[in-house]
Amino acid sequence: MADKFTELRKDNPVFIYDSFTKTYSDRCLKLKFRFIQSADIIFEPEIIYRDCLISQADLNSIDSAVFNLGMIELISYYKACCSPYIIVKCGSLNENQINFWKKIYFNGLGEFLYKNRIETTENDLFEIHCENKNNFPPSEIYLNDECLIPVGGGKDSIVSLEIFSGMNCLPLVLNPKKSQTDSVLNSGYSSFFHVERSIDRLLLELNSKGYLNGHTPFSALLAFISALSALVTGKKNIILSNENSASVGNAFFSGIEINHQYSKSFKAEKAVHDYIAAYIHKDINYFSILRPVNELKIAQMFSKYKNHFKTFRSCNAGSKTNIWCNNCPKCLFTYIILSPFLSHDDMLDIFGEDLFNNRDLEKTFFELTGLSGVKPFECVGTKEEVNSALAKTISNYKNTDLSYLLKIFQERNLQKMDLYLDQFDVILNEYNNENLLTEKFKNILIKSL
Numbered sequence: 001m002a003d004k005f006t007e008l009r010k011d012n013p014v015f016i017y018d019s020f021t022k023t024y025s026d027r028c029l030k031l032k033f034r035f036i037q038s039a040d041i042i043f044e045p046e047i048i049y050r051d052c053l054i055s056q057a058d059l060n061s062i063d064s065a066v067f068n069l070g071m072i073e074l075i076s077y078y079k080a081c082c083s084p085y086i087i088v089k090c091g092s093l094n095e096n097q098i099n100f101w102k103k104i105y106f107n108g109l110g111e112f113l114y115k116n117r118i119e120t121t122e123n124d125l126f127e128i129h130c131e132n133k134n135n136f137p138p139s140e141i142y143l144n145d146e147c148l149i150p151v152g153g154g155k156d157s158i159v160s161l162e163i164f165s166g167m168n169c170l171p172l173v174l175n176p177k178k179s180q181t182d183s184v185l186n187s188g189y190s191s192f193f194h195v196e197r198s199i200d201r202l203l204l205e206l207n208s209k210g211y212l213n214g215h216t217p218f219s220a221l222l223a224f225i226s227a228l229s230a231l232v233t234g235k236k237n238i239i240l241s242n243e244n245s246a247s248v249g250n251a252f253f254s255g256i257e258i259n260h261q262y263s264k265s266f267k268a269e270k271a272v273h274d275y276i277a278a279y280i281h282k283d284i285n286y287f288s289i290l291r292p293v294n295e296l297k298i299a300q301m302f303s304k305y306k307n308h309f310k311t312f313r314s315c316n317a318g319s320k321t322n323i324w325c326n327n328c329p330k331c332l333f334t335y336i337i338l339s340p341f342l343s344h345d346d347m348l349d350i351f352g353e354d355l356f357n358n359r360d361l362e363k364t365f366f367e368l369t370g371l372s373g374v375k376p377f378e379c380v381g382t383k384e385e386v387n388s389a390l391a392k393t394i395s396n397y398k399n400t401d402l403s404y405l406l407k408i409f410q411e412r413n414l415q416k417m418d419l420y421l422d423q424f425d426v427i428l429n430e431y432n433n434e435n436l437l438t439e440k441f442k443n444i445l446i447k448s449l
Contacts, residue, residue, distance in 0.1 A: 108217025153179030217263035295381035329376035356403030391420035
């Protein structure tokens with residue numbers, strides 16, 4: 001793909017962020033962005049916010065949030081050709097802003113570069129030039145002290161929903177799926193804030209024609225969707241559900257750490273938090289309530305919420321049909337991380353089968369445990385969390401015959417089983433102080449542990 005990368009950049013030297021438009025009627029805010037790759041390739045994606053509380057008089061005060069939302073939306077379209085120049089025609093960026101976007105794009109596209117075998121640097125991938133000197137000031141809309149909680153439908157956001165249940169928070173759901181709405185209702189919330197994002201189908205056509213394609217930093221997109229949501233609902237706290245483990249990368253490529261979850265990492269969270277406060281609204285507090293803890297602790301916390309067992313989903317492959325595919329790294333990781341805390345019957349009720357007996361998952365199992373290959377490019381935990389969870393599960397089984405993958409793990413780690421078992425409690429009780437929680441939110445989290 002490296003040759004394709006060079007060829008497409010040569011044929012498409014400029015990518016243009018041309019404009020954004022907004023219309024507001026009946027509490028529905030519709031945004032349209034216009035990105036130009038060439039005379040024949042023009043993208044016009046849309047994002048719709050429903051049940052907004054903003055007044056018509058305050059509409060112009062959200063322009064900075066909308067403009068910057070376009071800056072992250074464009075990455076999905078930019079990656080098709082990876083033009084060496086990005087021209088911004090509908091607003092201006094200072095040097096600090098340009099440096100922020102260069103880091104978000106480059107690191108957020110790390111997996112894309114890795115899988116397409118594209119060797120480049122942050123400085124060489126592209127330059128950003130602004131042709132419009134119009135500078136959108138941060139909004140000064142009044143924001144109350146209430147919270148927005150983005151909901152994905154998996155165990156992590158469910159834990160956040162349950163922590164804040166009864167505290168006058170508003171769930172935020174992008175392109176609602178059944179697992180998301182079930183998570184909201186089962187956690188005791190009567191409603192949610194609804195955002196719809198549609199991808200321009202021209203991009204899908206280009207993908208089928210051999211243009212460059214791959215992973216983009218979705219959590220960074222969700223961050224700026226959430227920032228605008230905060231303005232149009234009047235709530236200042238955006239509560240994420242990203243855990244400490246998300247900061248650990250998958251592989252190194254061309255001297256750079258590649259992290260599938262880069263935009264969920266603490267480094268990205270801090271950068272986005274500071275950017276939003278500086279350029280969108282000084283009072284927006286963007287942070288992850290689960291940052292101090294890890295996947296093992298979140299699994300233990302989730303295990304208390306039996307009313308979610310039948311409805312939560314952490315499988316990307318099966319998300320459209322609301323199923324566990326039971327054949328991907330996400331399914332296997334979720335199975336592993338929950339297994340120390342749930343009975344075998346509960347696990348079967350959730351997944352419909354014993355994934356430890358699925359021999360087709362052996363390669364993925366080795367990757368998750370660090371026995372071979374690269375950590376899967378999915379939102380999964382560290383090998384230390386995985387190995388300690390497996391050791392604890394085997395210990396819980398006592399004299400029961402072990403399933404296929406558990407038997408392999410025990411045989412390959414005979415000399416390490418006691419170590420992994422000792423690590424279980426250590427990892428489970430870790431508390432990472434590298435986080436953005438204020439004292440108020442630290443106390444809320446600690447009470448729930």
